[in-house]
Every structure is written in structure tokens, then in C-alpha cells.
Amino acid sequence: MPAMKNLLRSDNLNTTYMGLLEKQYPQLAIDLCTASRRDVLGLRRRWGLQCLRAGNYLEAREKLEMCLRNKQYKQSILEEIISYMENCVPSFLAETTDVTEFLMDLRRKCRKNKLNSAEFDECVYYLSTYSSTTRLLQFYIKHESMSRAIGLAVNTDQDTVYEGLVRPLIKIGRLSALLEHLNSNRGQYDKWESLLSACCKTLSETGDLKSVYEVQYFLGQYLLAARTAILMLRNEFLVEEQMKFLNKAEDCYKAYLSGHLDTESTDGGGGSVTTRLKHIQLQRQILEFVKSKQIRDNNIHIFSSRTDKANIVRELYKLDNFDSLPIIKLLRETFSLTYMDVYLPLVKSLLETAENMSQWFPRLLKLLGEMPAEQTDALLLEVCDHVKEEQRSFDRILAIMKEDKTRIKANVKAGFLKNAYILAAKKKLREEILWIQEESEKQGDMQVKGFCKKFLDYNNDLAKQ
Numbered sequence: 459m460p461a462m463k464n465l466l467r468s469d470n471l472n473t474t475y476m477g478l479l480e481k482q483y484p485q486l487a488i489d490l491c492t493a494s495r496r497d498v499l500g501l502r503r504r505w506g507l508q509c510l511r512a513g514n515y516l517e518a519r520e521k522l523e524m525c526l527r528n529k530q531y532k533q534s535i536l537e538e539i540i541s542y543m544e545n546c547v548p549s550f551l552a553e554t555t556d557v558t559e560f561l562m563d564l565r566r567k568c569r570k571n572k573l574n575s576a577e578f579d580e581c582v583y584y585l586s587t588y589s590s591t592t593r594l595l596q597f598y599i600k601h602e603s604m605s606r607a608i609g610l611a612v613n614t615d616q617d618t619v620y621e622g623l624v625r626p627l628i629k630i631g632r633l634s635a636l637l638e639h640l641n642s643n644r645g646q647y648d649k650w651e652s653l654l655s656a657c658c659k660t661l662s663e664t665g666d667l668k669s670v671y672e673v674q675y676f677l678g679q680y681l682l683a684a685r686t687a688i689l690m691l692r693n694e695f696l697v698e699e700q701m702k703f704l705n706k707a708e709d710c711y712k713a714y715l716s717g718h719l720d721t722e723s724t725d726g727g728g729g730s731v732t733t734r735l736k737h738i739q740l741q742r743q744i745l746e747f748v749k750s751k752q753i754r755d756n757n758i759h760i761f762s763s764r765t766d767k768a769n770i771v772r773e774l775y776k777l778d779n780f781d782s783l784p785i786i787k788l789l790r791e792t793f794s795l796t797y798m799d800v801y802l803p804l805v806k807s808l809l810e811t812a813e814n815m816s817q818w819f820p821r822l823l824k825l826l827g828e829m830p831a832e833q834t835d836a837l838l839l840e841v842c843d844h845v846k847e848e849q850r851s852f853d854r855i856l857a858i859m860k861e862d863k864t865r866i867k868a869n870v871k872a873g874f875l876k877n878a879y880i881l882a883a884k885k886k887l888r889e890e891i892l893w894i895q896e897e898s899e900k901q902g903d904m905q906v907k908g909f910c911k912k913f914l915d916y917n918n919d920l921a922k923q
Contacts, residue, residue: 503535507542515580526588536588540597543581544573573601595622599630604639612646616656624657628669637676651677667693675710684710684734688761691741695755701745708738737761740792743785744774751777760789767793768803775804779821783828797829802840809844815851823858835864839871846872866890870897875906883913 506522509515525535573581578601585594591614598607599622611623627633640650654673661670667690674683684707691703711731741760748756758773759765771789774782790800804825812818822841826834838859845851852872856865862885869878875898882890895910 503538507539510539510542510580513576515576519583526584532588536584539584540581543577578603590618592618592622596626599623599626599632604635608636608639612649612653616653616660619653620657620660624654624661624669628666633669633672637672641676655679671706680710680714681731684714692759692761695757697745697749697754697756700756700759701742704738704741704745708735711735711738736792740785740788743788747774747782747785748777750781753777760793767795768799771800772803772807775807779804780824783824787828797833798836798840801825801829801837805837805841806844809841815848815854819851819854826858831860835859835861839864839868842868842872863887863890866894870894873901875901875903876909879906879909879913883909886917888914888917 502521503525506518506525509518509521522535522539526532528535581597582594585597591610595607595611595618598604598610607623611619614622623636624633627636640647654677658670658673661667661673667686671683671686671690674680674686687703687707687710691700691707694700694703711734715731737760744758744760745756748758758770760767760770767789771786774786774789786800786804789795790797805822808818808821812821826837829837838855842852842855845855852868856868859865859868862881866878866882866887869875869881870893875894879891879894879898882894891910891913895907895914898904898906898910
């Protein structure tokens with residue numbers, strides 16, 4: 459032992475304390491610490507851990523209690539105790555200090571933090587006495603004690619369930635284990651439905667839609683689960699993954715219909731279930747079409763009400779202006795779009811991308827074949843606005859129009875008033891002549907205005923009919 463005058467030096471005191479603890483004289487170390495007016499918490503912590511290592515759990519509780527009552531150090535000491543219990547080696551192995559670290563590392567690798575029943579119960583004592591329910595739940599999950607975790611969590615609040623149970627399970631990819639356990643024991647289903655539904659809201663806010671879907675499907679909230687699956691599809695770009703989410707959505711709607719007679723129930727997004735199933739079939743055809751073109755990434759989807767359907771039509775047509783037509787037709791029928799809404803954007807796209815008429819005209823004829831004959835003139839009239847500067851193209855469009863009145867309108871809109879007058883006069887179309895007269899006055903074409911006036915005066919008898 460060092461002399462008393464040297465003993466009171468700080469560095470010597472620390473050495474003495476540690477020496478007394480190692481020689482199994484902990485109480486003497488405490489008394490010396492107290493007499494020298496030193497903080498005894500550090501020594502009690504070491505003493506308590508030494509008791510834990512020796513398996514003297516009751517004595518360890520007594521020695522560590524003072525440390526754990528100290529609010530400033532409680533959390534760090536508590537975590538040290540739990541970590542020590544999970545990783546410590548038995549006392550008879552730890553006596554050889556030069557191999558202690560090796561043995562502790564070996565234990566971690568071999569046991570993977572598995573505790574025997576005594577060690578497990580001791581950890582539960584410290585966590586239940588000095589920590590939160592959330593931390594205890596996390597411990598249960600870490601050590602695969604699902605039954606205890608569920609029994610404890612069911613009587614807590616939604617935040618505790620999320621932080622202590624749901625979130626740790628998601629982190630290790632074991633959320634399904636919780637749902638399977640609950641499915642086998644539905645005694646408290648109503649309470650869990652409320653807790654898990656609240657967790658879904660939190661999970662949605664964090665963007666974990668996969669877990670949201672799992673919980674919603676387990677709870678039988680099939681319409682919500684279907685919407686979540688569709689949202690995952692919209693956030694995904696790979697065609698293969700999109701197809702998986704599409705199948706999930708379809709499974710949810712079918713599961714809902716199997717338990718409900720009302721097929722017109724809405725899914726919360728404004729559409730009936732049967733309508734949504736039709737949309738799924740359409741989206742599946744789109745994905746199969748995209749996949750057939752050897753395209754891995756896809757951003758064409760139809761599920762948002764804000765999605766511009768005309769843009770979808772253009773994207774499909776851009777991929778293949780022939781094979782896409784059946785899908786475009788189905789899309790038009792599904793969403794009750796007008797022929798002009800669907801085919802006019804395609805024609806405009808053709809005119810913008812094609813280098814000459816020989817490229818776009820055959821494709822135009824193909825698109826016209828997709829429309830009822832009585833509606834093709836309306837489309838061609840719009841086309842004339844885009845080709846009026848090219849006389850040959852303009853004349854070609856006029857030639858395939860079915861109605862003379864449409865040809866007259868096209869000429870007037872293009873500023874070819876004389877041509878319009880000649881055609882109207884030839885067919886003796888008085889109403890069109892009156893309109894041409896008005897337009898010629900607006901456009902300052904006095905010659906055509908005079909022609910119209912002469913025609914009207916000369917054919918006064920026609921006006922009376």
C-alpha cells in the first residue's frame with residue numbers, strides 16, 4: 459500500500475480503488491472513496507457490473523440502484539448494463555484478463571446476443587424498473603419475444619406501439635411476424651385495429667408504403683390497401699415492379715368484392731370498385747405493351763385524376779404508331795374521351811415530327827380509320843390550320859373531306875375566301891355565302907364580298923325558299 463500522504467493524490471486513489479475492486483474488496487473501496495470525498499457512483503457501477511459478471515444479480519441490483527436513481531447518468535448506465543448482459547462472458551472465463559476481449563467477441567459472434575432465461579429476466583427487471591415501455595418493447599423484439607411484446611403493447615398508446623414495436627420490426631424485416639401472430643390470436647383484434655391504423659398514418663408520413671400496405675391488407679382494409687398499392691406503382695419506374703403492385707391492387711379489389719355485394723362502392727378516390735378493376739386491366743395492357751418494346755422503365759400510368767390522358771395517348775403512340783392503336787381505343791372508351799381529345803394530339807404530333815407529307819399522310823389515314831366517318835371532317839378541319847402554308851398538303855386534306863361545307867370552312871379559316879366562294883356558289887349554299895360575305899368584310903377582301911353580294915341578289919328566289 460502507498461504511504462497515506464501519497465494515497466490522497468488523485469491518480470493514486472484511482473489506482474487503489476481499482477485494485478481493491480479487483481481483489482474483491484469493493485466495500486473497502488467504497489469506504490475509501492467516501493472518506494476522500496470522492497463520487498462513489500463510478501465505483502458502485504463497477505461493483506454492480508462485477509456482481510453481474512459473477513451472476514450475483516440481487517446484489518448487483520442493490521449496488522446499481524444508486525447509479526440508476528441519478529437522472530443525469532441513468533440512461534447511459536442502463537444501456538451499459540443491458541449491453542453488458544447481452545455481451546458479457548461468464549465469470550470463470552473472464553478471470554484471464556488478456557483474453558477477455560477475445561472471449562467477448564467470440565460470444566457475440568456465436569450467441570448473436572441470445573440470453574438465457576436468467577439473463578433475459580434480469581434485463582427485463584432493469585428496463586421495466588428504470589426505463590420506458592418503448593425501450594422494453596424494443597428489447598423484446600431484439601430477443602424475439604413476440605408474445606411478451608404484444609401483451610405489453612396492446613395496453614399502450616399508438617406512439618409507443620409504433621416506436622417500440624412496429625418500427626423495430628420493420629427495421630429487421632419482421633413486420634409480417636407480428637401480423638401472423640395477431641392473426642392466430644384475434645381476441646383483441648378491435649384494439650389492435652385502432653393501434654395499427656394509427657401506425658399506418660405515421661408510416662405514410664415517413665413514406666414506408668410497403669409496410670402500410672401490409673398492415674392495411676391484414677386489417678382487411680382492402681380498398682385502402684389497393685390505393686396504397688397503386689401509389690407504390692406510381693412511385694416505381696421498373697415495369698416488372700409496377701406489374702407486381704398492379705397485381706396487389708387487383709387482389710385487394712377482388713378480396714373486397716368477395717365480401718361485399720355492392721360492386722359500385724367507391725374506393726375513396728371517386729371511382730367504383732368495378733371501374734377500378736377495368737382501369738387495372740387497361741394499365742396491365744399498357745405495361746405489357748411497354749414491356750414488348752424492350753423498355754424497362756415506364757412512367758405511363760392512368761390512375762391519377764390529374765393525369766393528362768392526351769399525354770398518355772401521345773406517349774403510347776410515340777412508342778409504336780401502329781401497335782398502340784388498340785390500347786388507345788380502349789383508353790378512349792374507358793374514360794369516355796371524345797375522338798377529338800384522343801386523335802387530334804396524335805395528328806399534331808405527326809405534323810410536328812414528320813419531314814414531309816409522304817411520311818405523315820399514310821399515318822393520318824390510319825388514324826381516321828379509327829374514327830366514325832361522320833367525325834373525321836372535324837379532325838381534318840383542325841389539321842388544315844396546321845398545313846395551310848403548304849398548298850399541296852392543304853389540297854390533299856380537302857380532297858379526303860366528306861362534306862362540302864367542311865371544305866368551305868377550311869378555306870375560310872385558311873384565308874382562301876375566293877376558293878370558298880367558288881365552292882359555295884357551285885353548290886348554291888346560301889347560308890355559307892352569307893358567312894363568306896361577313897368573313898370577307900372582316901378580312902378586307904372587297905372582291906369576294908362583291909361576288910357574294912351579286913350571288914345573293916341574283917339568287918333572290920333561292921333565298922325565299
